[in-house]
Amino acid sequence: MNRLFNRLFFVATAIALLLFVALWQWLQLNHEFSRNQIQQSLHLELAEHMAHINPLLSQGITSDAALKEAFHDFMLLGPSFEIYTLDPNGKVIAYDAKEEKIKNHRVDINIIQQFLAGKHLPLLGTDPRSLDTQKIFSAAKLINSQGLHSGYLYVIIGGEDYDSWQALINAENQPKIWGATIGFWVIFALILFVILLRYFTRPIHKLAQDLNALKTLPISENLTLPERYRGSLEISQLSEHINHLLQEIQQQQQQVKRQQQAKHDFLLHLSHDLKTPLTALLGYIDTWLILPADERDAVLIQYAANSGQTLQQLLAQLLELAALENGQIHAQLQQVELASLLNEVEKTFAPRAKNLGISLQFKLERPSQTYTDPQLMRRILNNLVDNALRYTPKGGTIQIINQQYQGQQWLAVRDTGAGMHQHEVEALKQLSIQPAHFSHNQPLPQLGVGLAIVRQLLGILKCRIEIASQPGIGSEFKIELVSHH
Template structure:
């Protein structure tokens, strides 16, 4: 089997040109032969008429054999290529000058003869050659008696057997070879030109094939670096350059996606390890309190028993909250959460939020502030879902802001009938390389490891998905050491 695109194209091209050469030669040979016949018939158009008018082939009502032979000898001496026949009205060949065994057809079709005689304008008409059964150019004329009655036809084959023999000899020696040589040379030139063109066209594909193989061999780990020529060709070059540019972009996208999946998988595994630890720790604590009550309950004072029960209940609440978050994220990811928007005054929602989180902020020494242009600002939202968003975003901001810092909630009406909401903090910030991943489930910024025990990496993912249900996008800006800003927009009506 022939391998390689260029070799297959070359083979196909060679076969095509070989076939084309055969077709061209056949067309040339037939066209040349037809032109010769047309020329010969036009030159001898009235030959039969002249002979009939000059020589009395039928002095009476019977054929004069002597006159016929004399006419045949005269014409064939002057033009050896011609063959003369007298044909009856029924198409039977009555008289000819040739050995009897050379006559193949003793009857000919008179339709071409009648067409030739009736034509007022010249048009190539071919008739049967009695000697070869081939269609050839001829001249014909009716033979009339003294009373004007038609007795027979004078039928002259212009290019007879002698002409065929001479033409075959000449073609074999010179003309045919010259024609074949010219056609072969032209086809060879075209073939070489086409092969060179195919080589130039397929070379970029061969190079691209090597690059694809090398990229696959690397395990899709290394970024592909397109050179300047490729980048320019991608915009201004041909389709092959555009294909190569597309491959580079696709390859780099694959590398990025694989890198992302590996990092995401690592984050997921780390999250599961920490969640397992976070679940095990409160369970172990709750178990310790309950076992103590079971084993030493009678020895403990009433106050100690209540203290142990309160601690076990508090641990249970924390554990329940953690499990609820996991289930909430699962429902959001599977599209099992609906929203019921209604026109809501945001100042009321933020007042409740401030009341619920001000204690947490105060305990951490963080100042919690609300900056709202107009307390009458309304938004079309699901109150419960939006409150969950605020709880997660503001709670996270307080969590990662050190004592003495500030967390600010800003609400501002915009001209496009939307409300811009921003939560800003002066906390530790998020590393730039982590920003694309902060809304992914299980992810926590690498610079926040010291606070890992405080969060589970689900709050931002849940907030982002809840806002998506409101057809809003949660955005983030951050700078290490200066703080973070989350913002989103809500429909004003």
């Protein structure tokens, strides 16, 4: 019963049976109406002929004694007719039955007058032997020898005996008729509905088969339903929606693969970044240990300490990146003075830049404010400057300036370092150009931990970034600033 075909079949069969019962009842009523019309039309002048051929009735005599003599002349008509004489007001005077059988002693004269006036048949008149039944009849006006209206001759067509025999025969034949008719109708309905339902549910069946076949195919293949299904508009739309969902599933599966590959590559890149300072740290310590006590130079310990600090910084950045990707860091936006922010960044990197022989030039063309989280923006600038220091040679320059660009205020970080290749630039751009659609599930660019953190922080602050870089020449990162809430 859970299958669509079965449910449609049973519902349609029930509706067909109800329609059949209604049709049967209508045919029965129509048959009875036609039978009454034919019977009454055939016996239209029966009462008039009976009154004409009987000597007593033809003289307008309506008494019971006179009518009983006439009844013998009409026995040839059979038991299907009941004969009554009525006075001019419709009161029953004489009849061919026992007294106890007469239940109604007055007949509706209006119907008799309509009959005599030739109204459309069939007309149903009062049945003296019943209180609530009406039957077809024939009637004639009786005129006495003085030419006065003395009453009516009233003949019921299909009397009580006729009804009794008809009911008996119907009771015997009705089950056979009903059984044969219902059996034929059920067989016909079964064949018809099986054909129709098979036709209408064929697209659904085909769709179910195709979907079942798709289960055996790997998601990496081009999954799609093999054809456009013919049938109702709903089936066509359903197949289109399924194809659309299959395409989305494949795209998501491919995206997951790209993310996994990107994270794998990122871990390889990170392992190299961690391995370099760790190897240097261990190398300086081993060198210091194998030297004689009087030849041990404190510079080796300083180099080892520097490598340890680099390693510590990388591990701190890695923890920060994990916190960002897990959504544990949120922006606390407020109005921030850019001059104060750049002053803190410059103080942080000035000693290191001096030791490396790199010039820091942090200046603002005009005082300005931005609406941002000062701590997160400081992290972004710190990571950009730290990355620039790592790849800018001695004698190079790192600048931070503000400028108007495309009608917006931007903060640019420039360096004269090694620069980046175009694929590295695109890896950072595709994750930062549309921060409104930023997702923590996007793949990490192969730009090191620092720039990966920049990528995440830009998404939290919903800032755009534009990147220009050429290998051997340098890089420029321009961050769009928001001036108000």
